[in-house]
Amino acid sequence: MPSRKFGAQAAAAEPAPVRPARLAPPPRAADVAVIGAGAAGIAAARRLMAQGLSVVVIEARERVGGRALTASLGGQAVDIGAHWLHAANANGLVTEAKRLGRALFDAPQEPRLILGDREADGRETAAFHAAWSDLFAAICALGEDADLVPCAAALDRLGPEAARFRDAVAFAHGPFACGVGLETIGAADFAAAQDDLDLFVEGGYGALVATLADGLPVALATPATRVDWSGPGVRVETPRGVLAARALVVTVPAPLLARGDIVFDPPLPATTRDALGALRAASYEHVVLAWPGGPLREAANTTVAFDGDAADNLGLLANFDGGAMHYADLGGALVGRLGSPEARAAFVREALTDRFGGAATAGLSVLHASRWGEDPWSGCAWTVAPPGAHGARAVLRVPIGARVFLAGEATSSTLWGTIGGAWAEGERAAGAVREALGVAVGA
Numbered sequence: 001m002p003s004r005k006f007g008a009q010a011a012a013a014e015p016a017p018v019r020p021a022r023l024a025p026p027p028r029a030a031d032v033a034v035i036g037a038g039a040a041g042i043a044a045a046r047r048l049m050a051q052g053l054s055v056v057v058i059e060a061r062e063r064v065g066g067r068a069l070t071a072s073l074g075g076q077a078v079d080i081g082a083h084w085l086h087a088a089n090a091n092g093l094v095t096e097a098k099r100l101g102r103a104l105f106d107a108p109q110e111p112r113l114i115l116g117d118r119e120a121d122g123r124e125t126a127a128f129h130a131a132w133s134d135l136f137a138a139i140c141a142l143g144e145d146a147d148l149v150p151c152a153a154a155l156d157r158l159g160p161e162a163a164r165f166r167d168a169v170a171f172a173h174g175p176f177a178c179g180v181g182l183e184t185i186g187a188a189d190f191a192a193a194q195d196d197l198d199l200f201v202e203g204g205y206g207a208l209v210a211t212l213a214d215g216l217p218v219a220l221a222t223p224a225t226r227v228d229w230s231g232p233g234v235r236v237e238t239p240r241g242v243l244a245a246r247a248l249v250v251t252v253p254a255p256l257l258a259r260g261d262i263v264f265d266p267p268l269p270a271t272t273r274d275a276l277g278a279l280r281a282a283s284y285e286h287v288v289l290a291w292p293g294g295p296l297r298e299a300a301n302t303t304v305a306f307d308g309d310a311a312d313n314l315g316l317l318a319n320f321d322g323g324a325m326h327y328a329d330l331g332g333a334l335v336g337r338l339g340s341p342e343a344r345a346a347f348v349r350e351a352l353t354d355r356f357g358g359a360a361t362a363g364l365s366v367l368h369a370s371r372w373g374e375d376p377w378s379g380c381a382w383t384v385a386p387p388g389a390h391g392a393r394a395v396l397r398v399p400i401g402a403r404v405f406l407a408g409e410a411t412s413s414t415l416w417g418t419i420g421g422a423w424a425e426g427e428r429a430a431g432a433v434r435e436a437l438g439v440a441v442g443a
């Protein structure tokens with residue numbers, strides 16, 4: 001049985017992946033260099049190699065996968081980052097999972113509702129679900145009209161019945177779904193996001209992404225510090241030496257590029273820099289709980305919502321993958337206010353104790369609290385576009401000097417914030433590189 005205290009071990013740096021990728025040795029020069037071995041970088045490298053181009057991927061961490069990581073906690077494979085295969089009908093990872101023979105499971109759509117310390121009754125739950133759908137529809141209607149209003153403007157359009165659950169649904173669509181409050185995200189960005197079927201994958205999402213890096217030439221523990229694209233190709237500087245290539249795909253998270261973690265010489269165009277600066281970093285963190293005797297034990301793979309303040313709440317995915325573990329998820333400004341993984345774990349324990357009582361939480365153990373916001377290679381959970389900034393994502397897709405191409409969740413207009421979006425963008429960038437190099441070869 002794991003310790004019930006949130007001690008040094010639970011707070012320790014990120015746990016190791018369940019299975020490291022089996023990588024090929026990286027060359028010192030290649031047709032294309034790819035910076036970052038998350039979903040976008042892996043997809044780009046696979047597609048570039050399938051197109052017959054030689055590739056070298058450089059990755060700052062000692063593992064692949066970026067914000068997708070499956071680790072073993074309490075004897076179970078647990079996603080420390082992304083877990084839901086969103087927009088399954090448009091998600092290339094669903095195709096890859098099927099090809100690899102990984103089972104896929106329907107993810108829950110409608111949450112259970114806890115009011116105070118009790119389960120909402122059927123009528124209350126139905127009213128809550130209606131408020132949830134009403135707010136979603138109201139935001140989308142606003143977003144389709146114009147790109148200048150925040151999602152929060154839709155709260156005033158809720159009818160009297162739905163208004164009773166105003167805070168709970170504002171939390172659900174804001175910090176819980178988007179990693180920011182509804183006042184921060186533009187209705188156009190929200191409305192553009194594709195949202196159909198959600199799935200879970202056997203063995204974890206991070207493990208699937210890492211498996212797809214098998215055979216790729218990735219240099220781990222090799223952060224890019226400077227990119228010189230003043231000549232006909234690109235030169236990428238790292239503490240381990242300089243790599244030369246004809247073209248470059250950059251999949252580093254947008255907030256890290258915005259703050260200048262990589263120096264570009266010459267600087268990136270002003271339009272690109274403005275677009276990077278226009279996006280906002282979203283915050284989202286898991287606190288992984290083992291709670292065998294807890295009050296939610298019948299609810300396998302179920303999301304649980306609570307009444308409470310829109311900016312000060314948590315959401316649960318109870319008994320994920322059929323075990324006795326829960327994700328308690330925190331998002332938005334609360335993550336920054338709490339300030340550390342230890343404080344986030346304490347907040348979750350206290351919130352659940354306030355609701356269910358000390359006897360109920362006596363058997364609760366915190367197995368891990370994620371630290372993506374503190375992580376130097378992520379800087380955020382994902383990006384959102386505030387009012388007026390949704391178009392920044394398209395600007396980031398514009399090739400730079402026919403040899404530098406940005407890709408990642410931030411460059412997707414319709415699947416932003418997701419692994420599926422990052423994957424599609426990596427493949428899109430690989431296609432753009434082929435076109436650009438084809439033009440250069442023929443010139």
Ligand SMILES: Cc1cc2nc3c(=O)[nH]c(=O)nc-3n(C[C@H](O)[C@H](O)[C@H](O)COP(=O)(O)OP(=O)(O)OC[C@H]3O[C@@H](n4cnc5c(N)ncnc54)[C@H](O)[C@@H]3O)c2cc1C
Nearest residue numbers: 036038039040060066067082083084224408409418419422
């Ligand atoms: C807690 C949490 C939960 C989430 N839940 C979901 C979910 O359920 N479903 C979903 O689809 N998405 C989810 N997401 C979002 C999803 O994880 C990201 O959108 C996606 O992983 C982004 O992929 P990417 O390739 O764009 O970026 P990343 O995965 O961040 O890859 C970028 C890579 O670049 C590397 N890098 C950074 N700087 C440098 C440098 N200077 N030199 C070399 N390498 C560098 C990084 O180490 C990283 O490996 C979640 C994210 C978090 C944090």
